[in-house]
Amino acid sequence: MNWPHKDLIGIADLAAGEIETILDMTPSFKEISQRDIKKVPTLRGKTVVLLFYEASTRTRLSFEIAAKRLSADTVAISQSGSSFEKGETMLDAAKNIMAMNPDCIVIRYPYAGTVARLARIMPCSVLNAGDGFHEHPTQALLDMYSMREHFGTLTGLHVVMVGDIRHSRVARSNAYGLTKMGARVTLVAPQTLLPPGVASWGVEVSTAFDPVIPSADVIMMLRVQKERIAEHLFSGDREYASFYGLNQQRMQRMKKHAVIMHPGPMNRGVEINHDTADSPRAIILNQVENGVAIRMTLLYLCLGGSNVD
Amino acid sequence: MWIKGARILDPASGLDSPGDLLIEKGHIAGIYPGGHNDAHQQNAIDARGLWAMPGLVDMHVHLRDPGYEYKEDLYTGSLAAAAGGVTTVLAMANTNPVNDNPSVTQYIVERVKEIGLIRILPAGAVTKGLRGKELSEMGLMKIAGIVAVSDDGRPIESASMMRRALEYAATFGLPLIVHCQDLSLSGKGVMHESALSSSLGLLGIPRLAEDVMVARDLTICEDLKIPLHITHVSSRNSLAIIRHARERGVRVTCDATPHNLLLTEARVADYDTNAKMYPPLREESDRMALIHGLSAGIIDCIASDHAPHAYDEKDLDFDLAPFGTLGLQTLLPALLKLHYDHKLDLLKLIATATVNPARILGVEAGHLSVGGPADIALVNPEALWTLTEDVIRSKSKNSAFLGLQFKGRVAYTICQGRIVYQG
Numbered sequence: 214m215n216w217p218h219k220d221l222i223g224i225a226d227l228a229a230g231e232i233e234t235i236l237d238m239t240p241s242f243k244e245i246s247q248r249d250i251k252k253v254p255t256l257r258g259k260t261v262v263l264l265f266y267e268a269s270t271r272t273r274l275s276f277e278i279a280a281k282r283l284s285a286d287t288v289a290i291s292q293s294g295s296s297f298e299k300g301e302t303m304l305d306a307a308k309n310i311m312a313m314n315p316d317c318i319v320i321r322y323p324y325a326g327t328v329a330r331l332a333r334i335m336p337c338s339v340l341n342a343g344d345g346f347h348e349h350p351t352q353a354l355l356d357m358y359s360m361r362e363h364f365g366t367l368t369g370l371h372v373v374m375v376g377d378i379r380h381s382r383v384a385r386s387n388a389y390g391l392t393k394m395g396a397r398v399t400l401v402a403p404q405t406l407l408p409p410g411v412a413s414w415g416v417e418v419s420t421a422f423d424p425v426i427p428s429a430d431v432i433m434m435l436r437v438q439k440e441r442i443a444e445h446l447f448s449g450d451r452e453y454a455s456f457y458g459l460n461q462q463r464m465q466r467m468k469k470h471a472v473i474m475h476p477g478p479m480n481r482g483v484e485i486n487h488d489t490a491d492s493p494r495a496i497i498l499n500q501v502e503n504g505v506a507i508r509m510t511l512l513y514l515c516l517g518g519s520n521v522d
Numbered sequence: 523m524w525i526k527g528a529r530i531l532d533p534a535s536g537l538d539s540p541g542d543l544l545i546e547k548g549h550i551a552g553i554y555p556g557g558h559n560d561a562h563q564q565n566a567i568d569a570r571g572l573w574a575m576p577g578l579v580d581m582h583v584h585l586r587d588p589g590y591e592y593k594e595d596l597y598t599g600s601l602a603a604a605a606g607g608v609t610t611v612l613a614m615a616n617t618n619p620v621n622d623n624p625s626v627t628q629y630i631v632e633r634v635k636e637i638g639l640i641r642i643l644p645a646g647a648v649t650k651g652l653r654g655k656e657l658s659e660m661g662l663m664k665i666a667g668i669v670a671v672s673d674d675g676r677p678i679e680s681a682s683m684m685r686r687a688l689e690y691a692a693t694f695g696l697p698l699i700v701h702c703q704d705l706s707l708s709g710k711g712v713m714h715e716s717a718l719s720s721s722l723g724l725l726g727i728p729r730l731a732e733d734v735m736v737a738r739d740l741t742i743c744e745d746l747k748i749p750l751h752i753t754h755v756s757s758r759n760s761l762a763i764i765r766h767a768r769e770r771g772v773r774v775t776c777d778a779t780p781h782n783l784l785l786t787e788a789r790v791a792d793y794d795t796n797a798k799m800y801p802p803l804r805e806e807s808d809r810m811a812l813i814h815g816l817s818a819g820i821i822d823c824i825a826s827d828h829a830p831h832a833y834d835e836k837d838l839d840f841d842l843a844p845f846g847t848l849g850l851q852t853l854l855p856a857l858l859k860l861h862y863d864h865k866l867d868l869l870k871l872i873a874t875a876t877v878n879p880a881r882i883l884g885v886e887a888g889h890l891s892v893g894g895p896a897d898i899a900l901v902n903p904e905a906l907w908t909l910t911e912d913v914i915r916s917k918s919k920n921s922a923f924l925g926l927q928f929k930g931r932v933a934y935t936i937c938q939g940r941i942v943y944q945g
Contacts, residue, residue, distance in 0.1 A: 225721070302837070302838060303839065304837065322839075324839035324840065324841040324842065325722055325723030325724055325793070325840065325841070326722065326723075326724070326793030326839065326840045327793075327839045327840075329792075329793065330793060344723065345723045345724075345841070346723035346724070346725070347722060347723025347724075348723065379720075382723060385720075385721070385723070408720035409715050409716055409717065409719065409720050409726055409728075410716050410717020410718070410719075410720050410721075411717075411720065412717075413717040413721075414717075414721075444709075
């Protein structure tokens with residue numbers, strides 16, 4: 214496999230054919246996780262550093278498990294207890310890590326742009342695990358994989374994403390990827406939580422959730438943070454849940470085969486309820502399972518491992 | 523000293539003619555369109571092929587001295603100005619301590635005298651500590667040497683303070699320069715709010731943050747009938763508000779920066795923190811509106827908003843880096859670029875950085891006239907050059923124009939009859 218990218222910074226940088234390649238390769242990696250002995254020697258001798266400067270459970274664990282199942286050595290560094298707390302800049306921290314010669318750095322970072330900058334100066338692979346409000350490419354790939362696994366194709370699927378689109382890197386990465394793959398994307402949020410210039414993303418936009426529910430194949434709920442109340446972006450949980458929450462009544466208006474997704478972590482009782490999050494329509498845990506497989510694929514592609522056995 | 527054979531360009535008198543200039547004792551002793559036969563050859567600058575214009579007046583610079591000398595000081599700022607053909611600057615008050623009292627003003631005035639390169643005129647703060655709560659000692663500072671007041675870097679948040687500040691500044695005959703920014707609207711924004719900011723994942727600064735303050739300040743200015751100068755206009759909508767006010771006879775003047783006139787938000791696309799400034803680089807439609815405003819005379823001045831920041835401060839995440847770009851050395855080249863690229867009238871353009879700001883500030887500079895100060899920039903209009911860090915005379919190197927090619931380069935800068943720069 215001749216993969217042209219050293220790094221993965223955003224879905225915006227990938228061509229449709231490349232997304233296709235990633236999705237096509239992933240089942241063979243998913244199969245590894247279903248074995249009794251969940252480990253292959255593909256990345257033996259490779260070092261993967263997980264640099265998480267922002268809270269994360271799912272993504273960090275997912276990357277770590279993915280790397281370990283490919284036999285890479287992993288080292289995880291988190292914000293607390295790191296030199297970041299002592300005022301060291303990301304650039305210096307990264308240069309120091311670089312001096313120890315890892316093969317890949319997986320970075321989650323609170324500010325947009327810095328991961329791309331590091332990728333330009335680092336000889337090793339840099340995988341973006343979420344940078345500010347910019348992109349979260351592995352999340353979008355696992356979401357697209359989960360949709361394709363369920364529906365067989367992405368072409369023509371109607372994917373509705375609901376929530377704080379303005380501040381969501383997941384929404385950005387998914388919107389870029391899904392539109393490239395021929396899906397129809399509708400973003401739903403109150404005007405205040407829509408990003409400026411969203412029309413240029415090639416998506417549809419609606420401030421009302423209810424009218425788009427009957428035509429959706431996928432409804433992806435995004436987390437809404439309480440700090441947006443103080444930023445004058447919405448009034449509070451009660452009103453939000455009433456207009457944008459996925460509850461039992463709304464779920465009943467979905468197409469028979471339509472599914473519910475959420476990138477996590479969920480705010481139960483706000484954008485989603487127990488009766489929708491835990492319903493048979495929810496493929497939220499499949500997303501998590503597929504996350505490991507997608508990240509194995511990406512580590513394999515970017516680190517140029519030996520053949521999968 | 524003679525300057526022989528230059529194309530003399532003086533917007534104040536409308537002169538555009540080849541000729542000779544005679545300088546004596548720091549003043550212009552003779553202007554000879556067509557040349558002067560008796561001009562003897564000793565002590566003469568052969569200026570054939572060069573343009574001679576008044577030394578530029580940059581009415582918006584930050585020289586960081588006192589307090590932030592690691593970014594720039596009065597000496598390095600003078601070197602940068604001289605290298606840019608700038609002979610008069612207005613130094614903003616956001617130093618440490620803030621120039622809100624006559625002691626700080628005196629320090630600046632005395633230090634500038636010691637350096638003796640270019641004319642640095644201090645601006646005093648409008649409010650103590652730029653905090654917007656109490657008026658500064660404008661009258662005492664005027665005696666010490668300030669020529670204008672501004673809280674630049676910060677808006678005057680309270681409308682009541684804005685009203686009283688205009689009245690109080692007028693009492694002492696000091697022009698007031700406002701930086702229009704509604705902090706609640708600019709919020710945590712770091713670049714222009716647009717589709718690009720959304721895709722880059724950076725929080726935006728909407729035009730509204732400027733527009734609502736421009737509208738408020740013009741309302742106050744119109745009511746009081748006291749002149750007001752609005753600095754670094756960046757939004758096409760603000761410009762329309764200013765145009766309408768001017769049409770009603772409101773006594774407002776304004777300036778725009780070279781970077782807002784030449785660059786757009788696209789410059790931010792690779793997260794280069796040198797392109798992070800306030801107000802932000804905006805869209806092509808804003809840029810074209812500014813250029814139109816310039817040719818229509820709505821924008822009176824071009825001022826650089828020279829804002830040095832140390833390398834380590836700018837070498838941070840885009841969200842965390844400070845706002846600001848250098849500008850002193852690129853002001854004149856930018857004027858020429860506007861002339862070459864947009865066919866703007868050369869004399870009108872030169873006026874925006876010479877006689878116009880000098881008149882607004884009420885200072886004796888920015889024109890070529892017999893008996894007037896011998897502040898002259900001699901420019902090679904054909905020289906092609908690229909801005910690199912080596913060329914920059916400032917202590918800091920944070921220019922949004924790095925890598926850009928200019929046509930037209932300063933050959934000599936003369937301030938009060940002395941050659942302060944030779945290219």
